[in-house]
Amino acid sequence: MRRRFLLPIACLTLLGCHSSSLQQGPSETLRAYARALDEGRADDAYKLLSSEAKRNISPDAFRRMVKENSAEMKDIAHALSRPASDPVVTATVTSPKGDSLLLLYEEGRWKLDGSSIDLYGQLTPRQAIEGFLRAFERNRYDVMLRFVPDSQLEKGLDAQRLKQSWEGAWKEEMQRITGALKAALPTAQFEELGDRATMAYGSSTLQLVREHGVWKIEDFD
Secondary structure (H helix, E strand, C coil): CCCHHHHHHHCCCCCCCCHHHHHHCHHHHHHHHHHHHHCCCHHHHHHCCCHHHHHHCCHHHHHHHHHHCHHHHHHHHHHHCCCCCCCCCEEEEECCCCCEEEEEEECCEEEECHHHCCCCCCCCHHHHHHHHHHHHHCCCHHHHHHHCCHHHHCCCCCHHHHHHHHCCCCHHHHHHHHHHHHHHHHHCCEEEECCEEEEEECCEEEEEEEECCEEEEEEEC
C-alpha cells in the first residue's frame, strides 16, 4: 500500500492545461514542485497541484504532511528534480458509453495513444478491465477468454461454456458485477505487487494476475 504522502506526486497531472502551461513544459513544473518541497515551501508546492488534488487534500493537511514527512519529501524532491526523461502529458476522453481513449501531447499537438487501437488491450490492469467490460457488453465470449487465466482454460473452459454460464445461471450476477466495475473504474485505484494486482469496487475486490506479459482476471471477491 502506498503511503499517503505520495498522493501529491500522483496528482500532478496536466490534464486540461492551458496552452501556456504546455509551452512551459511539465519538466519545469516538476522542478518547481521539487524545489518547493526540498525547501519546505508547502504553500508554493500546493499551488502546483491540480484542482482534483486540492479537492482531496486541504492546504492545512498538505502543510502538515510536508512537515511531518520532511525526510521523505526531500527524497521525493531530489528524485523529481532529476527525471530520466521529459514527463508525458496525457488526457483521457470518455465516451457516453464509458469507453476511455488516451491522448498524448507530442510536438505541440494532441495525438491518440496506441491503446485507442487495441480495444481489448491487457498491458495494464486498468486496460485489461476496460477491455473485458467492452468484450462483455458486445457478447464477445471468444475475446473474453483472453482475460481468463491459464489455470481455468486448462479445465476445459471455452467460449461456448462461458456463454452458457454467463447468459444462464450467472446472468444476473455478472450484470451486477460488470455494472459495479464500470461505475468504479473511472476513479479506481489498482494495487500492484509483482505479477498480481487488485482493484476495489464497492465492497468487493477484483483480483488480476499477469501471465505471458498480459493481465488477466483471476477472481471476483
